[in-house]
Amino acid sequence: MIYRAVNNRCLVDFDQLNLPISKAEALTILEEQGFQVLVCSVVEVAQSLVGNATYRRGARLQEAPAVLDCSSLVKWVYGQIGVWLPRRAIQQREYGFSIGLSDLQPGDLVFISGWIDRYVDDPSDGVGHVGIFVGNNKVVHAANNKVGVVYSPLDRFARNHDFRGARRIAQLEHSTVLLLPEGREVETSDDVKWIVLQSLPRDS
Numbered sequence: 001m002i003y004r005a006v007n008n009r010c011l012v013d014f015d016q017l018n019l020p021i022s023k024a025e026a027l028t029i030l031e032e033q034g035f036q037v038l039v040c041s042v043v044e045v046a047q048s049l050v051g052n053a054t055y056r057r058g059a060r061l062q063e064a065p066a067v068l069d070c071s072s073l074v075k076w077v078y079g080q081i082g083v084w085l086p087r088r089a090i091q092q093r094e095y096g097f098s099i100g101l102s103d104l105q106p107g108d109l110v111f112i113s114g115w116i117d118r119y120v121d122d123p124s125d126g127v128g129h130v131g132i133f134v135g136n137n138k139v140v141h142a143a144n145n146k147v148g149v150v151y152s153p154l155d156r157f158a159r160n161h162d163f164r165g166a167r168r169i170a171q172l173e174h175s176t177v178l179l180l181p182e183g184r185e186v187e188t189s190d191d192v193k194w195i196v197l198q199s200l201p202r203d204s
Helices: 023-032 042-048 070-080 188-199
Strands: 009-014 037-038 095-097 109-112 129-135 138-144 149-153 163-168 176-179
Touching: 023 037, 023 129, 023 176, 037 188, 042 070, 042 095, 042 129, 070 129
Parallel strands: none
Antiparallel strands: 009 176, 037 176, 095 163, 109 129, 109 163, 129 138, 138 149
């Protein structure tokens, strides 16, 4: 999967780059150029917001992580690992690939109906809320202005009549978060492939 970088961070799945060298060798080349491996987990970042963020519908992105709504929480959390996502939950549901509730892994997104549902062409498939599954039957989400960011049991969060799908945005267990050196531009994780290839010795 190719991921769009956020600021100075980019998630990279080295297995998908099809490099002629190992991941360890590629990381050595990148580290020599100032790249750093950043230990950063979607689950840990999401959990750090529980009880520590204020909810406001339509929160501005500049206010994150202090003030959030459900979709800005998701966008901000994924931004911390170098994955760009759009702003609205209905748009976020178009990213990654679809999975069933029984196949959820920590970091996956769960979409449900909400107070205001947005839809493409089917009102019965409208999306109004999103949360991040963090394992142990728990979802982290920006619930409302009374409780802020909380844990909810997955089976209560995704009741059958509310469930609007689940998406895996990234192969987190196979990926590495890179912190870019100052002044270095990387637009997508695919750019890393070409940085590495251009650094390999050329055949004479």
